Amino acid sequence: MALIVHKYGGTSMGSTERIRNVAKRVAKWARAGHQMVVVPSAMSGETNRILGLAKELFPGVNTSASDRELDMIASTGEQVSVGLLALALQAEGLEAVSYTGWQVPVKTDSSYTKARIESIDDVRVRADLAAGKVVVITGFQGIDDDGHITTLGRGGSDTSAVAIAAAMKAAECLIYTDVDGVYTTDPRVVPEARRLQTISFEEMLEMASLGSKVLQIRSVEFAGKYRVPLRVLSSFTDWNIDINEEARSGTLITFEEDVNMEQAVVSGIAFNRDEAKVTVMGVPDKPGIAYQILGEVAEANIDVDVIIQNVSHDGKTDFSFTVHRNDYARTMDLLKNKVAPATGALTVLGDPKICKVSIVGIGMRSHVGVASKMFRTLSEEGINIMMITTSEIKTSVVIDEKYMELAVRALHKAFDLEEPAGAAA
Amino acid sequence: MALIVHKYGGTSMGSTERIRNVAKRVAKWARAGHQMVVVPSAMSGETNRILGLAKELFPGVNTSASDRELDMIASTGEQVSVGLLALALQAEGLEAVSYTGWQVPVKTDSSYTKARIESIDDVRVRADLAAGKVVVITGFQGIDDDGHITTLGRGGSDTSAVAIAAAMKAAECLIYTDVDGVYTTDPRVVPEARRLQTISFEEMLEMASLGSKVLQIRSVEFAGKYRVPLRVLSSFTDWNIDINEEARSGTLITFEEDVNMEQAVVSGIAFNRDEAKVTVMGVPDKPGIAYQILGEVAEANIDVDVIIQNVSHDGKTDFSFTVHRNDYARTMDLLKNKVAPATGALTVLGDPKICKVSIVGIGMRSHVGVASKMFRTLSEEGINIMMITTSEIKTSVVIDEKYMELAVRALHKAFDLEEPAGAAA
Numbered sequence: 001m002a003l004i005v006h007k008y009g010g011t012s013m014g015s016t017e018r019i020r021n022v023a024k025r026v027a028k029w030a031r032a033g034h035q036m037v038v039v040p041s042a043m044s045g046e047t048n049r050i051l052g053l054a055k056e057l058f059p060g061v062n063t064s065a066s067d068r069e070l071d072m073i074a075s076t077g078e079q080v081s082v083g084l085l086a087l088a089l090q091a092e093g094l095e096a097v098s099y100t101g102w103q104v105p106v107k108t109d110s111s112y113t114k115a116r117i118e119s120i121d122d123v124r125v126r127a128d129l130a131a132g133k134v135v136v137i138t139g140f141q142g143i144d145d146d147g148h149i150t151t152l153g154r155g156g157s158d159t160s161a162v163a164i165a166a167a168m169k170a171a172e173c174l175i176y177t178d179v180d181g182v183y184t185t186d187p188r189v190v191p192e193a194r195r196l197q198t199i200s201f202e203e204m205l206e207m208a209s210l211g212s213k214v215l216q217i218r219s220v221e222f223a224g225k226y227r228v229p230l231r232v233l234s235s236f237t238d239w240n241i242d243i244n245e246e247a248r249s250g251t252l253i254t255f256e257e258d259v260n261m262e263q264a265v266v267s268g269i270a271f272n273r274d275e276a277k278v279t280v281m282g283v284p285d286k287p288g289i290a291y292q293i294l295g296e297v298a299e300a301n302i303d304v305d306v307i308i309q310n311v312s313h314d315g316k317t318d319f320s321f322t323v324h325r326n327d328y329a330r331t332m333d334l335l336k337n338k339v340a341p342a343t344g345a346l347t348v349l350g351d352p353k354i355c356k357v358s359i360v361g362i363g364m365r366s367h368v369g370v371a372s373k374m375f376r377t378l379s380e381e382g383i384n385i386m387m388i389t390t391s392e393i394k395t396s397v398v399i400d401e402k403y404m405e406l407a408v409r410a411l412h413k414a415f416d417l418e419e420p421a422g423a424a425a
Numbered sequence: 426m427a428l429i430v431h432k433y434g435g436t437s438m439g440s441t442e443r444i445r446n447v448a449k450r451v452a453k454w455a456r457a458g459h460q461m462v463v464v465p466s467a468m469s470g471e472t473n474r475i476l477g478l479a480k481e482l483f484p485g486v487n488t489s490a491s492d493r494e495l496d497m498i499a500s501t502g503e504q505v506s507v508g509l510l511a512l513a514l515q516a517e518g519l520e521a522v523s524y525t526g527w528q529v530p531v532k533t534d535s536s537y538t539k540a541r542i543e544s545i546d547d548v549r550v551r552a553d554l555a556a557g558k559v560v561v562i563t564g565f566q567g568i569d570d571d572g573h574i575t576t577l578g579r580g581g582s583d584t585s586a587v588a589i590a591a592a593m594k595a596a597e598c599l600i601y602t603d604v605d606g607v608y609t610t611d612p613r614v615v616p617e618a619r620r621l622q623t624i625s626f627e628e629m630l631e632m633a634s635l636g637s638k639v640l641q642i643r644s645v646e647f648a649g650k651y652r653v654p655l656r657v658l659s660s661f662t663d664w665n666i667d668i669n670e671e672a673r674s675g676t677l678i679t680f681e682e683d684v685n686m687e688q689a690v691v692s693g694i695a696f697n698r699d700e701a702k703v704t705v706m707g708v709p710d711k712p713g714i715a716y717q718i719l720g721e722v723a724e725a726n727i728d729v730d731v732i733i734q735n736v737s738h739d740g741k742t743d744f745s746f747t748v749h750r751n752d753y754a755r756t757m758d759l760l761k762n763k764v765a766p767a768t769g770a771l772t773v774l775g776d777p778k779i780c781k782v783s784i785v786g787i788g789m790r791s792h793v794g795v796a797s798k799m800f801r802t803l804s805e806e807g808i809n810i811m812m813i814t815t816s817e818i819k820t821s822v823v824i825d826e827k828y829m830e831l832a833v834r835a836l837h838k839a840f841d842l843e844e845p846a847g848a849a850a
Contacts (some may be wrong), residue, residue, distance in 0.1 A: 016481040016482050023482075053441055054508065054512055058515060065514055065522070069509075069522075070508070072508035072511070072523055073504070076501035076505050083494040088483065090491055091482060091483045091484070091485060098494060098497055102527070103572055103573075149525075273761075361525055
């Protein structure tokens with residue numbers, strides 16, 4: 001018997017039929033003797049629907065006051081979900097009670113629409129668990145010091161579930177979603193992609209930051225900080241699958257180095273095709289130039305991803321960075337009409353048709369030559385590398401978008417990712 | 426400048442276009458210098474939709490635990506509304522902030538789905554009003570001593586608005602709805618029905634209890650208890666109608682006797698066609714027999730309206746009462762198979778096709794012969810009276826349903842209700 005946290009995504013909660021299946025699955029775990037805390041998302045589409053109404057009524061630029069109201073509105077989707085799931089659990093014959101974020105309470109800062117969890121009081125939840133109840137808690141939301149409702153931003157329910165698991169020292173946090181685990185890469189691009197039985201927390205962090213949408217990145221950070229054993233698994237298996245089989249399915253995000261030591265040097269290939277590249281050519285290489293360029297970009301609320309500044313010659317340097325493709329036109333406009341005149345840059349170049357491909361693996365820490373193997377593989381396929389960045393467990397390249405699938409497949413093969421690992425199912 | 430409470434019904438909040446109109450109307454009042462508190466209902470249909478999902482998931486008999494979850498779910502409709510209305514007000518250039526019942530807080534007892542308001546803390550709301558903000562508060566809901574969300578039952582937003590107006594000693598509480606006031610009777614039955622400029626609180630109470638659905642009866646009780654000036658008016662006039670004209674429109678529910686003294690003896694004709702009549706014949710006339718019959722009915726959760734016990738002869742009496750037509754079959758079954766055998770009643774008779782027609786008027790207190798005029802009018806139309814009950818300001822008769830319209834029209838005419846009153850618009 002253990003304390004287990006289950007989290008179910010919006011698709012898993014998408015209809016009364018699916019909610020009933022979630023209830024049956026949770027009931028199975030409860031009947032096996034576990035203390036159960038469940039964090040369901042809003043029914044899929046619901047939050048978008050009501051925020052759409054909000055946008056119609058307030059089309060202007062968001063303020064702190066309007067963000068506060070958006071959180072008031074958006075938090076209701078999860079509130080409906082917890083009530084419905086508690087009822088479905090009661091219909092299964094279990095005692096169940098639901099709580100909103102403010103009832104627990106889940107305390108956050110006051111950054112409406114993107115609040116951060118500061119503390120979780122588990123007294124109330126523990127009392128209910130001790131009394132044999134299943135406790136259903138809203139994800140995605142909390143309450144600030146002044147009693148205002150806050151939300152954590154998109155995907156925030158993952159973070160809520162992990163934070164609750166951390167606060168309650170749960171044995172494991174199971175994230176039920178519409179995929180059955182974390183893959184070496186996207187199976188839609190590489191059919192031979194293999195589900196990982198385990199992945200290290202650091203690798204998962206890189207995969208999440210690189211656009212693998214399995215888990216919200218902040219939930220992974222949280223899991224890492226508090227060492228919450230986290231498992232990603234499918235909510236679309238039969239609810240009455242054997243519980244021991246279910247407990248071993250999916251992908252476990254782990255903190256034990258030795259588990260990873262047995263694994264391949266590279267665990268996965270991530271990619272992101274929503275990027276665009278811009279270069280400011282021939283800017284004077286003097287202190288403050290990076291800020292002069294990127295400060296303007298940040299002020300325009302444009303997120304920058306990869307940033308590269310080459311060594312200078314003749315006192316001039318080239319400064320390149322990537323942005324989300326949706327921000328490309330706005331970025332180019334800003335650079336040409338504002339940044340270039342102000343900095344004395346010679347010209348501004350751009351390319352909206354690029355993508356980023358990354359290899360991720362904790363083994364890269366202790367193995368040399370991993371990056372060069374990546375570059376050789378791409379070179380053998382005739383793929384030109386435009387930009388390179390590296391971190392301790394990741395190497396990313398920016399390439400022409402049209403080579404993306406080819407690059408991912410070649411790298412997946414080069415790093416032996418399609419071979420079933422020794423312990424794989 | 427005064428503190429004014431506006432309440433808007435679900436139809437008035439039924440779309441973003443309508444919410445925008447509500448915002449423009451409230452803005453007009455705020456710009457005229459009033460401190461504004463607004464209580465909007467859930468968007469029409471929304472609460473039914475989500476409670477429909479709840480019913481699918483929990484088709485069983487409600488318990489306190491399931492009622493708690495229903496309140497968790499049902500309270501979200503109003504939460505969405507206050508956020509949307511606050512945004513619409515901000516879009517109009519006003520400062521606006523919304524609060525849920527628990528944020529105010531509106532304290533209630535713990536009777537989930539039909540809670541009663543116990544107290545309202547107005548400190549937070551007053552501070553916002555003093556800072557020049559429009560305050561938007563959820564109706565229909567509150568929080569109990571243990572921090573659980575409660576709802577007040579259908580129509581509860583009227584009660585919330587009146588309770589808030591009472592707590593804040595508002596100058597007036599304006600209930601905006603889809604009719605333009607209280608009429609002498611239903612204009613669909615009697616086209617000559619006239620809108621009342623004023624109606625006494627006691628009369629309004631009787632009208633509400635008799636099925637005039639303009640205001641929830643508990644809101645009228647509340648208004649009476651705390652002497653809250655209450656006005657029912659239409660939300661479907663142009664929002665930019667002259668504010669002084671708007672402030673005089675609709676029907677004012679008043680507590681000043683002298684206003685009513687000028688009015689007719691009878692203020693209105695109410696009716697209710699959803700009733701059924703049952704009679705337990707020949708029960709022994711002994712102490713406890715009424716409880717023996719009605720105790721069983723109450724236990725089966727069947728609401729009883731009119732109750733009549735005739736004088737007995739030969740130690741036996743007949744006991745009649747009316748129930749909602751939906752409960753007729755269940756009531757007959759209960760009486761025949763359980764009550765009659767237990768009490769030794771001779772037989773059980775029933776009639777599901779009856780209706781109740783009532784004349785209501787505070788003038789009945791001081792005028793004699795009002796009831797007899799009612800009976801004469803019905804007699805002249807050849808309508809047989811099955812049951813009669815009276816209160817200080819009301820006389821009700823139960824008649825065959827097929828005569829309902831005829832009876833209402835004849836009484837409306839007999840009591841001169843279609844004549845415009847001296848001060849009528």
